[in-house]
Amino acid sequence: MAIRNIVKKGDEVLTKRCRPVEKFDAKLAALLDDMLQTMYKAEGVGLAAPQVGLLRRIAVIDITEEHNDPIELINPEIIKSSGRQREIEGCLSCPDQWGYVKRPMKVVCRAQDRKGDWYEYKAEGFLARAICHELDHLDGQLFVDKVDEFVRPEDME
Numbered sequence: 001m002a003i004r005n006i007v008k009k010g011d012e013v014l015t016k017r018c019r020p021v022e023k024f025d026a027k028l029a030a031l032l033d034d035m036l037q038t039m040y041k042a043e044g045v046g047l048a049a050p051q052v053g054l055l056r057r058i059a060v061i062d063i064t065e066e067h068n069d070p071i072e073l074i075n076p077e078i079i080k081s082s083g084r085q086r087e088i089e090g091c092l093s094c095p096d097q098w099g100y101v102k103r104p105m106k107v108v109c110r111a112q113d114r115k116g117d118w119y120e121y122k123a124e125g126f127l128a129r130a131i132c133h134e135l136d137h138l139d140g141q142l143f144v145d146k147v148d149e150f151v152r153p154e155d156m157e
Contacts (some may be wrong), residue, residue, distance in 0.1 A: 001030075004038045004052040009094045009142060013050050018057045018138045020075050024116035028058075032072050032114055035060045040067050044092045046130045048137030051093050059134035063127055071121065076111035076135055078104075085125070088151055089133060089143045099147030103132045 007013055021028065031054070039047040039060055049058040062070040083105025090098045106124040109131050113119060123131055133143055 001033045001037045003041050004034050006038065006042060006047075006092050007051050007053050009097075009144070011053075011093075013053055013055065014093060014137070014142060015140045016050070016055055017140050018048075018050060018055045020057050021112070024074075024112070024114065028074075029114050031058070032060060036062070036070050039092075042092050046134040047092065048134045050137050050140075057138050059131075059138065061127070061130050061134060063130055071131075072114055073109065073111040073121075073131070073134070074113065074116075076109050076131075076138070078107050078132070078135060079110045079120070080106075080108040081128075082106045083124075085129065086148075087126075087129060089129070089147075091133070091143050093137075094142060094144055096153050097144055097150070098153065099144065099150040101129075101133075101143055101146045102148065103129045107131055109135075 035047050045063045046061040049056040057075045059073045081104035085105045086100050086102045088098050089101045107128045109121045
């Protein structure tokens with residue numbers, strides 16, 4: 001496993017739509033492992049492939065403090081959403097920027113696992129927010145483009 005560099009705002013790769021994953025092999029498994037290790041090292045809760053410079057529809061998420069419940073989303077799509085929440089978000093690709101973003105309160109996400117098997121994942125609250133945030137990356141969108149009110153870094157503590 002390797003720690004990868006996280007691409008920052010301003011890099012063109014973060015503005016492009018990602019291509020679907022078609023090959024489910026050891027190389028993909030290694031990438032997923034690298035992405036999880038990179039996310040944990042950076043103290044994030046989610047990381048999408050474009051954030052490590054790859055235009056593939058892949059994201060990893062783990063909202064637990066213990067780093068013991070990783071979610072791997074390959075070729076994900078939101079198939080159902082409901083409710084509404086407005087909370088503060090940040091992003092590993094946009095250091096020192098935070099702001100309020102509106103997202104669904106609940107989502108159902110359809111995705112493939114590292115073997116290529118399809119599954120559905122139901123999430124609500126913070127996890128639903130994280131899934132929406134990471135899937136935005138796969139379509140070339142950053143949270144800062146959806147912020148309705150920015151929060152100063154010194155107000156975050």
